[in-house]
Amino acid sequence: MTLIATIVPLQATVFGLVALGAAAVVLTRDPLRQIVVSGLYGLILVATFVVLQAPDVALSMLVVSTVAYPLVVLAAIARVRGGKSEQHEPEPDREEAGSP
Amino acid sequence: MTRRTRIVIFAAAGLGLGALLGWSLAGIPHFGDYRGPYGYILNRIVVPERHTTNVVGATVFDVRGFDTMGEEFILFAAVMGVVLLLRGTSPRSEADEAVEWVGSDALRVVATLTVGAAVLVGLWLVAFGYVTPGGGFQGGVAVASGAALLYFAFTMRSFRPFADEQLMDPLEATGAGAFVVVGLAALVSGMHFLHNLFGPGTTGTLRSGGSIALVNWAVGLEVAAALLTLYSLFLREYVVPLARSRT
Numbered sequence: 157m158t159l160i161a162t163i164v165p166l167q168a169t170v171f172g173l174v175a176l177g178a179a180a181v182v183l184t185r186d187p188l189r190q191i192v193v194s195g196l197y198g199l200i201l202v203a204t205f206v207v208l209q210a211p212d213v214a215l216s217m218l219v220v221s222t223v224a225y226p227l228v229v230l231a232a233i234a235r236v237r238g239g240k241s242e243q244h245e246p247e248p249d250r251e252e253a254g255s256p
Numbered sequence: 257m258t259r260r261t262r263i264v265i266f267a268a269a270g271l272g273l274g275a276l277l278g279w280s281l282a283g284i285p286h287f288g289d290y291r292g293p294y295g296y297i298l299n300r301i302v303v304p305e306r307h308t309t310n311v312v313g314a315t316v317f318d319v320r321g322f323d324t325m326g327e328e329f330i331l332f333a334a335v336m337g338v339v340l341l342l343r344g345t346s347p348r349s350e351a352d353e354a355v356e357w358v359g360s361d362a363l364r365v366v367a368t369l370t371v372g373a374a375v376l377v378g379l380w381l382v383a384f385g386y387v388t389p390g391g392g393f394q395g396g397v398a399v400a401s402g403a404a405l406l407y408f409a410f411t412m413r414s415f416r417p418f419a420d421e422q423l424m425d426p427l428e429a430t431g432a433g434a435f436v437v438v439g440l441a442a443l444v445s446g447m448h449f450l451h452n453l454f455g456p457g458t459t460g461t462l463r464s465g466g467s468i469a470l471v472n473w474a475v476g477l478e479v480a481a482a483l484l485t486l487y488s489l490f491l492r493e494y495v496v497p498l499a500r501s502r503t
Contacts, residue, residue, distance in 0.1 A: 162287070162288075163287055211389035212310070212312040212313070212389045212390070212391065212394075214389075215381065215389055215390055215391075215394040216393065216394055218394075219393075219394050219397035219398055219401065220397070223397065223398075223401040224397055224401065224483065227401070227404065227487060227490070228486075228490060230495075231490040231491065231494040231495050232494065234494055234495045235493075235494035235495075
């Protein structure tokens with residue numbers, strides 16, 4: 157009773173958007189902007205689950221990826237930066253590159 | 257470790273990972289090829305046996321209700337851990353909590369309307385969780401997040417009454433406990449733990465699914481209270497004190 161579906165154009169479109177969105181999240185370097193981009197990526201995934209006819213999963217994805225997760229990350233970033241300006245600090249990993 | 261050594265190690269590890277990934281990708285089932293029997297079985301038995309039109313809801317709250325109870329207590333324990341770590345570590349400051357971050361009246365009007373709508377949508381998602389897509393978890397998060405908008409558009413002082421710990425702690429415990437009570441009630445009646453106690457009701461209405469409605473509301477209550485507690489703690493400990501450093 158297996159049923160092998162073929163990918164219809166709408167599904168191909170959302171899969172393409174998922175690939176683009178995931179790349180966009182990774183390529184965004186500033187964590188604050190990354191929250192917004194990852195929220196948009198979450199919305200793309202919501203659309204994907206709707207297209208794949210999984211509305212319950214879409215709802216879970218919606219509340220977690222666009223509401224709950226950004227809020228907690230935002231709070232964490234606010235705490236880490238401690239109200240300082242939004243300048244990037246040099247990554248500590250770079251310093252040990254030359255040591256044996 | 258020098259840069260060269262690192263690159264050599266990465267190249268070896270990357271090749272190994274790539275080979276394994278390629279091997280596993282070559283063997284994955286085709287798109288849409290579902291092999292497990294459970295999905296088909298559930299689709300066939302849930303509506304005739306439970307009269308709930310949302311098969312996912314009935315699966316989560318009845319067929320595998322015991323797993324859902326475990327998941328509920330994972331959230332309960334996680335929030336309890338956060339509460340133990342964060343609650344009461346910094347003194348409350350009325351001045352900080354009254355700081356208004358948003359100066360736009362238009363944004364406040366939109367937020368005021370959205371708070372009500374979001375909470376209502378959340379309650380609807382919980383209530384109809386086993387009839388249409390939704391359920392206690394999704395609805396609970398929506399309710400809590402709707403209330404959290406009060407902080408973002410107004411002040412911590414506006415949000416605080418909706419996340420009051422005197423109210424949220426008992427509510428969260430009630431939600432988590434009610435799930436177990438429903439399970440034990442079946443045990444007392446001489447059936448299996450979490451056995452569906454009531455008749456299946458009328459298909460496609462709120463009076464379908466028997467115990468599913470009770471368990472669903474218990475989860476909704478637990479999740480909403482847990483997230484309100486979580487939001488309140490994160491905002492108070494991490495975000496509100498920033499008001500002091502910004503002004």
